[in-house]
Amino acid sequence: MTRSAEHAKGSTTPEGTGDEVEVRIRGLMMDPVTNMPMIVLKDLTGDGVLPIWVGIFEANAIALEIEKSATPRPMTHDLLRNVLRAFDATVTRVVINDLKDDTFFAVIWLDRDGDVMTMDSRPSDALALAMRADCPIYVSRTVMDNARMNQKGRDVNSDELRRWLEGLGDDDMGRYKM
Template sequence: MTRPAQHAKGTASPEGTGDEVEVRIRGLMMDPVTNMPMIVLKEMAGEAVLPIWVGIFEANAIALEIEKSATPRPMTHDLLRNTLRAFDAIVSRVVISDLKDDTFFAVIWLDRAGDVMTMDARPSDALALAMRADCPIFVSRAVLDTARMNQKGRDVNSDELRRWLEGLGDDDMGRYKM
């Protein structure tokens, strides 16, 4: 866990730096090329789309929250949210912060009585927690740019997938649910 400086001018803060783009979870679906689950993030104020491939168990945790399905016992992300609440900590935001060797990285921003902390996380865990905490989700501008470059440098299937994702409408997401 990292504890950035308080909200003094010029220090880290959950308000962001302008180098981040707010996104929303557009859907959770099976990649038609790899048949792996992926979370589709969409830029709130633009057209950028970012697919993040996740494991089946992580996809299930997110799907349960998307569908607002109640489970008889708390799932891991519910437990984490409940623990944070018990310690009066608030998840203020999550950020998909880096992309290295085709692996995404995320940071969870926590606030406890003005004490701001960050925690390294897998994007799937950060997104599952963000949904449960009802907090904003951001992606680093550098990650969006790198993901676009990586997609352009790949084979035709990746280019087709990008065009397919960008062309999805609201009705399409419902058809491709897990």
């Protein structure tokens, strides 16, 4: 955990800067090519999309929250939210702030009585917690731009995948099935 004043160079402030893009979870679906679950993030101010491939367990945690399905016992992200509440800490935002070697990184911003802290996180965990905490989700503009470039360099189908994701309507975002 890091205090905001000590946060690494190049990351964002709790108030945000023009270097971030606010996104929402557009959906969770299976990648038609790899058959792996992916979260589709949609830029709120434009038509950009960012797919992030996640593991099956993380996808299930997000799917449960998307569908507002109750579980008999708290799932890991529910437990984390409950622990934070017990310590009077609030998740104020999550930021997907880095992309290295095709791996995304995220930071969870917490506030406890005015004391702002950050926690390093996998994006899937940060997103699952953000949904439970009902807080905004951001992506660094650099990450958004680099992800587009990385997708273009992968193979011929990556441009098609990007166009397909950008053109998805509400009815196209099928429910995630295990």
